[in-house]
Amino acid sequence: MQVFVSSTYEDLRHERELVAKTILELGDIPVGMEMFSAADEEQWKLIKRQIDQSDYYILIVAHRYGSMAGNVSFTEREYDYAVESGVPVLGFVIEPSAEWPANDVDTVAEARVHLEHFKAKIKSRMISFWSNADSLAGKVLAALSKQKAVNPRPGWVRADDVPGPEVLAELAGLGREVAHLSEENSALKQKASLEAQFSLIDSMADDVDCQAAILMLDSGKDVPVPPPYAYGDKNGGGGSGSIGGDRERLANAGVLRYAGNNRVLRLTDEGHLFAEWLIKRGRRCDYFWTPLGEWGDPDPETRNGQWFLQTKEAAANWGKAPPTGP
Template structure:
């Protein structure tokens, strides 16, 4: 079975676009799965949780450093360094690629004020087992290709395999014809398709046969993420929850005759134009799905000792995963509107 490994690529943003794109291509050419969260606003606590979930699900971590320290949190620590530290805390192998001191580099991409912090960070990266120095993009890619291949060979990680290539690859098809039954082991090969935040929350509970807890925790986390985003965007400090929260966050209004949008949603659930029938329908349709999931799935699990089997729990977890992907899509669209 050919394994693919998820590789998290970390760097500052503006100064290393070319290099990061080249690293992504190099990882793809090795047959693996690059991920990087630089497109997210890491200063947002919700997005930082998302970044951590992607690191959690990664097999290897690469950091590329030049002459910028990058945006910092309230404690003055850059998010690139936070990602590096977090990956180390999770036991994920870290490979560092630091620009040579005498390499030619644009002066406007040098962050002089943060030099002391950046040098300390580079020293920290240098104290790890794998570090390489580069002065051109080609040399960087050479180091990435060799170092990652070597690390995979000497320290193979969990990785991902296609469900059809596993001994249990036929399980899902066999189970799909009727109400899904089975145990946690029947679903172990399908966690890679689950949204990383949901996977991080539900998987350990599910594998310990805590099926109702896995479902309840999934939908509590979804509610929490939406609640925090709603407060931040709307400025409404009232403690909204459940059905009320979902409708306040996602509802919108348009003129039925002209289709002109009269009131945009506070939070988006689609990347389609809401002035169109499809965009408007998706936004309101998923609003009702979110509201229904909280009312029909989260609340009963939270207020009663309900026992469910692995199959029923899996169906609900898949729904939670899909809702999270729609949430991500809407948030990316909202950021594009404000860019």
């Protein structure tokens, strides 16, 4: 299936990346404004053709109306065309109470009026509300899966619309152009995709999971399940407990995998990249200890250093309950 994703761009770049990833995970093909250069009438013809060839149309709206052509934004223009063309529309509007960066909110009165009218138009149809990028991706997954079940569409290759020679020639030319652009930008796209993916994993994972991934990269060792750990920062953060057990987030994300009859955790190839990304982002804590290895030099004269050394000693004995915090 081909799914057209429409929204304003700069303020929803991260959200669009997660939605595109969700569509790809469903085995479908996302298309949208990233495929096109500056909007003009020739590009508008190509956009209309892409909407015509799409099986579903997804609209994402936050707090910007977007660039305008005449008295209507390009996003609203795409939406109106999808509705007129009979393409099933899935609308996703941000919750009014959701936190949002102030610099990504329209401040011009005219744009805000247009945006409210546009939202009212969208809400006249079935829509879903979202509060952050993760909730948006989840709602897109649920809505698109439901639409495919209750309103199946012909799919990307249409048997009822076989292209003629002229269209085939045009598509061949477009294909060569896309291949050329893809070759030029593949490295950048891969980097941007990994950045978005790793940022999402980092936001969902416990901090100790990330520290364990860094330790496994540094040491080249697997982590038995579940060894004790202690970690801390000079600024007062920290924790203790056991690695593994019910900590499934990184395993589910494909960064770690269980091995040795589920007795050890092991970094995957993607996990090596994730651990390197964490280090570059400065996510390594100041002190970290497990029986497999450790780093950091806590100062026993400071409160945080004393707490970490006590926690480390208690965790090493395993039978003692380590302190709950610095």
